Amino acid sequence: MNSKIMLAHGDGGELAHRLIQDVFLPAFGNPSSPLMDASIQSLPNTKLALTTDSFVVKPIFFPGGNIGKLSVAGTVNDLVVSGAKPMFLTCGFIIEEGFAMHDLKLIVQSMAEEAAKANVSIVAGDTKVVERGACDGIYINTTGIGAMIEHNQPRPTDISEGDSVIVTGNIGDHGMAILAARNELGLRADIPSDCASLNAMLEEALSCATTIRIMRDPTRGGLATSLVEISDNFNVTIELDEERIPVRPDVLGACELLGFEPIYLANEGKTVIIVGQEEERLLLDVLRRHPEGANAAVIGRVAGTGKGRLQLRTIFGSTRRLDRLAGTLLPRIC
Numbered sequence: 001m002n003s004k005i006m007l008a009h010g011d012g013g014e015l016a017h018r019l020i021q022d023v024f025l026p027a028f029g030n031p032s033s034p035l036m037d038a039s040i041q042s043l044p045n046t047k048l049a050l051t052t053d054s055f056v057v058k059p060i061f062f063p064g065g066n067i068g069k070l071s072v073a074g075t076v077n078d079l080v081v082s083g084a085k086p087m088f089l090t091c092g093f094i095i096e097e098g099f100a101m102h103d104l105k106l107i108v109q110s111m112a113e114e115a116a117k118a119n120v121s122i123v124a125g126d127t128k129v130v131e132r133g134a135c136d137g138i139y140i141n142t143t144g145i146g147a148m149i150e151h152n153q154p155r156p157t158d159i160s161e162g163d164s165v166i167v168t169g170n171i172g173d174h175g176m177a178i179l180a181a182r183n184e185l186g187l188r189a190d191i192p193s194d195c196a197s198l199n200a201m202l203e204e205a206l207s208c209a210t211t212i213r214i215m216r217d218p219t220r221g222g223l224a225t226s227l228v229e230i231s232d233n234f235n236v237t238i239e240l241d242e243e244r245i246p247v248r249p250d251v252l253g254a255c256e257l258l259g260f261e262p263i264y265l266a267n268e269g270k271t272v273i274i275v276g277q278e279e280e281r282l283l284l285d286v287l288r289r290h291p292e293g294a295n296a297a298v299i300g301r302v303a304g305t306g307k308g309r310l311q312l313r314t315i316f317g318s319t320r321r322l323d324r325l326a327g328t329l330l331p332r333i334c
Helices: 014-028 067-080 101-118 173-182 199-208 222-234 249-258 277-288
Strands: 039-043 046-055 084-096 121-130 138-148 164-167 212-216 236-241 272-275 297-305 309-313 319-322
Touching (some): 046 067, 067 084, 067 138, 067 199, 084 101, 084 199, 101 121, 101 138, 164 277, 199 212, 199 277, 212 222, 222 236, 222 272, 222 309, 222 319, 272 277, 277 297
Parallel strands (some): 084 121, 236 309
Antiparallel strands (some): 039 046, 046 138, 084 138, 164 272, 164 297, 212 272, 309 319
16 A cells, blocks of 8 residues: 555556555445445435546646536536436535636536536535645536436346447547647647537437446546456456447547557546347447447457456457556546
8 A cells, every 4th residue: 555645546547446445445335335436325215326526637628628517527427327317416616816717607607508418407516715826726526416217227237248348439539638738748639528418318228228237437547447347346257349449540549659548548428338239239229329429339248257357359369458557647637
């Protein structure tokens, strides 16, 4: 265990996993309970999903969005992939003294617009202002509440050999958009973030498909990290086909130039879904009816149960195991 917190503790990789397992779960939760994007809580007459998130993205404004739009879309998506209909959000602002009022208004307006698109209400909030240099402009914390959808709830314990692994579109867009916007590595590329609320698309998917096993929001750590967590939590072996994973050519080119792998880059408008093979075509048709799912693709299969492992069949025909990232890839991407 590290004696001090490092940037990699917040990147969704191996250090973040260990921080949760060794510090937070022993104090707050059940270490044996699978970690999902939202917590499901039962009330006398209903079930609610609750999630919370904090947004510290740098830069605050980036192609395709800003910290405000990101905070709403990210919270909405965490609820809907858990099988809930998003309803209410709260937001807390930590603002640095001297922050431009014009920029704050743009951020708040983008939050209002994204909430309207997602049909959710922002119902409570809080504002704190800290001294110059005490934060990097503005940070936003959100909490989301949703009502569990009664029909066709995801059932991750039903994951079976032969199930299809689907991603709803091109991966790595957000991570590479943030990297390009920072202008730190000389990368010049017009890559927009995929930041978007996906509840309309995913609620329709849940209403049509009866064999959705699990849905995950592959943000920090990307597609690979989300699938490593699924394989570990539910003791299944997942095989991905590198040739079938959709990646924008400019994102792929930038990754090759910088030595990154798209499967570890963050996404903010994509979902990975495991579904029964018999409903693979049905689910693809539903997803592709929506702009956010136009490039949905089957990228792999559940190859077996009883052993938690994620494997990638490369374009060269070899197979290698994928693990969580062990160090910092891109800090502060959300």
